Amino acid sequence: MYTIDDARDVNLENYKVDAEDHAYIDNLSQIKSTDANQLLDVGVDTDENDRVGSFIQKDKSVIHCKTMQDGIEVMSISQAQEKHGWLSDYIWKNISPDTDKFTSQAKKKPHEGYFIRSLPGVKTEHPVQSCLYIAKEGFSQNVHNVVIAEEGSELHIITGCATAPHLVSGLHVGVSEFYVKKGAKLIFTMIHDWGEKINVRPRTVTRVEEGGLIISNYISLRPVGSLQMYPTTYLNGKGAVARFNSVLVANKGDFLDVGSRIVLNAPDTRAEIISRSITSGGTIIARGDLVGKVSGIKAHLECKGLILKDGLMHAIPELRAYVPGVEMSHEAAVGKIDQREIEYLMARGIDEDEAISTIVRGFLNVDIEGLPPGLKNKLEKIISETQKDMI
Numbered sequence: 001m002y003t004i005d006d007a008r009d010v011n012l013e014n015y016k017v018d019a020e021d022h023a024y025i026d027n028l029s030q031i032k033s034t035d036a037n038q039l040l041d042v043g044v045d046t047d048e049n050d051r052v053g054s055f056i057q058k059d060k061s062v063i064h065c066k067t068m069q070d071g072i073e074v075m076s077i078s079q080a081q082e083k084h085g086w087l088s089d090y091i092w093k094n095i096s097p098d099t100d101k102f103t104s105q106a107k108k109k110p111h112e113g114y115f116i117r118s119l120p121g122v123k124t125e126h127p128v129q130s131c132l133y134i135a136k137e138g139f140s141q142n143v144h145n146v147v148i149a150e151e152g153s154e155l156h157i158i159t160g161c162a163t164a165p166h167l168v169s170g171l172h173v174g175v176s177e178f179y180v181k182k183g184a185k186l187i188f189t190m191i192h193d194w195g196e197k198i199n200v201r202p203r204t205v206t207r208v209e210e211g212g213l214i215i216s217n218y219i220s221l222r223p224v225g226s227l228q229m230y231p232t233t234y235l236n237g238k239g240a241v242a243r244f245n246s247v248l249v250a251n252k253g254d255f256l257d258v259g260s261r262i263v264l265n266a267p268d269t270r271a272e273i274i275s276r277s278i279t280s281g282g283t284i285i286a287r288g289d290l291v292g293k294v295s296g297i298k299a300h301l302e303c304k305g306l307i308l309k310d311g312l313m314h315a316i317p318e319l320r321a322y323v324p325g326v327e328m329s330h331e332a333a334v335g336k337i338d339q340r341e342i343e344y345l346m347a348r349g350i351d352e353d354e355a356i357s358t359i360v361r362g363f364l365n366v367d368i369e370g371l372p373p374g375l376k377n378k379l380e381k382i383i384s385e386t387q388k389d390m391i
Contacts, residue, residue: 010102010171010199010201010226012101012105012140012171014138014169015138015139015140015169015170015171016136016138016139016140017105017109017111017139017140017142018060019059019060019061019136019139020059020136021060021061022058022059022061022063022135023063024061024062024063024064025056025063025064026064028044028046028047028048028054028056028064029046029047031046031056031063031064034164034165035058035133035135035164038133038162038163038164038165038193039056039131039133039160039162041160041162041191041193042131042160042161042162042191042192042193043129043158043160043189043191044056044129044131044158044160045129048066048068048129050126050127051068051126051127051128051129052067052068052069052072052124052125052126052127052128053066053067053068053069053072053074053116053128053129054066054074054128054129054130055074055075055076055114055116055128055129055130055131056130056131056133057076057111057112057113057114057130057131057132057133057143058133058134058135059111059133059134059135059136059139059141060111060112060141061112062076062112069122069124070122071118071119071121071122071153072116072117072118072119072122072124072128072155073115073116073117073118073119074114074115074116074128074130075114075115076112076113076114076115077091077110077112077113077114077115077143077144077145077146078112079115080115080146087115087146090146090148090177090179091144091146091177092107092177093177094177094178094179094205094206094207095175095177095203095205099203100203102173102175102201102203103173103175103203105140105142105173106142106143106144106173106174106175106203107144107175109140109142110142110143110144111141111142111143112143112144113132113143113144113145113146113174113175114130114143114145114146115145115146115147116128116130116145116146116147116148116155116157117147117148117149117150118148118149118150118153118154118155118184119150119153120150120151120152120153120181121150121151121152121153122150122153122154123153123154124154124155124156126156127156127157127158127187127189128155128156128157128158129157129158129159129160130157130158130159130160131159131160131161131162132159132160132161132172132174133161133162133163133164134162134163134164134167134170134172134198135163135164135167136170137166137167137168137169137170138169138170139170139171140170140171140172140173141170141171141172141173142173143172143173143174143175144175144176144177145174145175145176145177146176146177146178146179147176147177147178147179147186147188148178148179148181149178149179149180149181149184149185149186149212150181150184151181151182151183151184151209152181152182152183152184153181153184153185154184154185154186155184155185155186155187156186156187156188156189157186157187157188157189158189158191159188159189159190159191160190160191160192160193161174161190161191161192161193161194161200162192162193162194163193163194163195163198167195167198168195168197169197169198169225170194170195170197170198170199171198171199171200171201172194172198172199172200172201172202173201173202173203174200174201174202174203174204175203175204176202176203176204176205176231177204177205177206178204178205178206178207178214179206179207180206180207180208180209180212180213180214180240181209181212182209182210182211182212182237183210183211183212184209184212184213185212185213185215186212186213186214186215187215187217188214188215188216188217189216189217189218189219190216190217190218190219191219191220192218192219192220192222192224192227193221193222194222194223194224194225194227195222195223195224195225196223196224196225196253196254197225198224198225199225199226199227200224200225200226200227200228200229201228201229202229202231203229204229204231204232205231205232205233205234206231206232206233206234206242207233207234207236208233208234208235208236208237208240208241208242209236209237209240210237210238210239210240210266211237211238211239211240212237212240212241213240213241213242213243214233214241214242214243215242215243215244215245216231216233216242216243216244216245216260217245217246218244218245218246218247218258219246219247220246220247220248220249220256220258221247221248221249222249223251223253223254224254224256225253225254225255226254226255226256226257227254227255227256227257227258228256228257228258229257229258229259230257230258230259230260230261230287231244231260231261232260232261232262232263233260233261233262233263233271234263234265235262235263235264235265235266235269235271236265236266237266237269238266238267238268238269239266239267239268239269240266240269240270241269241270241271242262242269242270242271242272243271243272243274244260244262244272244273244274245274245275246258246260246274246275246276246277246286247276247277248275248276248277248278248284248286249277249278249279249280250277250278250279250280250281250282250283250284250311251280251281251282252280252281252282252309252311253281253282254281254282254283255282255283256277256282256283256284256285257285257287258275258284258285258286258287259285259286259287259288259289259316260273260287260288260289261287261288261289261290261291262289262290262291262299263291263293264290264291264292264293264294264297264299264326265293265294266294267294267295267296267297268296268297269294269297269298270297270298270299271290271297271298271299271300272299272300272301272302273288273290273300273301273302273303274302275288275302275303275304276304276305277303277304277305277306277313278305278306278307278308278360279305279306279307279308279309279311279312279313280308280309280311281309281310281311282311282312283311283312283314284305284311284312284313284314285312285314285316286303286305286313286314286315286316287316287317287318288301288303288316288317288318288330289318289320290318290319290320290328290330291320291322292319292320292321292322292323292326292328293322293323294323294326295323295324295325295326296325296326297326297327297328298326298327298328299319299326299327299328299329300328300329300330300331301317301319301329301330301331301332302330302331302332303315303317303330303331303332303333304331304332304333304334305333305334305335306334306335306336306337306360307334307335307336308336308337308360313334315332315333315334317330317331317332318330337356337359337360341355341359342355342356342359345358345359
């Protein structure tokens with residue numbers, strides 16, 4: 001399933017699997033200012049305004065965990081296993097520990113992770129926020145997350161991943177299992193802000209039942225050593241829907257191998273994968289795989305890449321249909337900024353650099369569903385800063 005060149009492979013022995021315990025914080029306003037700034041950049045509101053729950057993990061320690069709405073559960077995965085004996089029916093059921101060496105490490109040397117659940121019929125007006133944060137140099141953070149949106153519920157999660165400013169090297173291994181029950185809705189937005197020598201290996205599988213909806217937004221705009229992820233979603237119930245959006249930027253030295261696979265196993269299921277990628281000297285492998293197993297399904301894949309400086313943009317769109325009566329399509333394009341667009345803007349009094357910045361900003365500003373206004377404004381600011389750095 002995963003392909004990564006030998007130069008970018010990760011030697012697990014180079015990373016520590018133990019770290020000191022960090023103190024629990026009752027109020028996020030008490031968090032160190034250096035940590036708070038990093039959390040803010042990945043969508044965490046330290047005032048917890050317009051949030052229905054919070055989960056913050058630093059290295060291996062859960063330093064803050066709170067639920068602020070009835071019918072929403074937020075806790076560490078170890079606490080959830082103690083509280084809910086039935087969780088054994090979910091944990092490690094989507095993903096085998098033997099999938100690869102990273103999942104194996106997450107099983108053998110675990111460092112918590114979150115459990116988030118919306119009870120049947122419960123709907124959240126605001127999102128749950130979570131952050132997985134690395135502060136220890138050379139640490140391998142191995143987390144296991146489980147999310148369950150019970151029947152008829154609506155759950156929105158914003159999860160940020162980041163590292164302390166002083167960090168040089170580190171590894172994040174994140175195993176995530178998502179379950180969207182009948183008629184439920186899950187919006188999951190992930191924002192990554194790692195570091196130039198941080199290796200990141202998420203492993204995610206989602207199962208969606210009849211009439212369920214999963215919207216997944218993935219944003220990585222800051223430098224990262226290497227990132228390799230290929231989440232798989234199974235639409236197992238009639239009328240289930242999956243929509244995946246990703247926005248990626250690779251600077252010089254970055255290696256991003258990112259994709260999504262959606263398997264449509266039931267009639268009337270729908271899937272959409274939208275990817276926007278920019279390289280200004282790094283490598284991006286943008287994958288998309290749609291698999292149609294039954295008739296009456298519709299699926300579309302759109303992958304667009306922009307090259308600003310010498311690098312590699314490799315788009316791999318795939319469609320697989322096993323029966324007649326499917327509607328599946330894809331669109332892939334890789335190129336540079338159209339000179340005519342630059343000239344058009346310059347003719348209206350904008351200088352060349354600002355014209356290029358405007359085009360890049362517009363390319364990255366994908367209409368990402370379900371973002372609160374505050375976070376949307378924050379992302380627009382980050383995108384604006386990012387496109388200036390790239391040019």
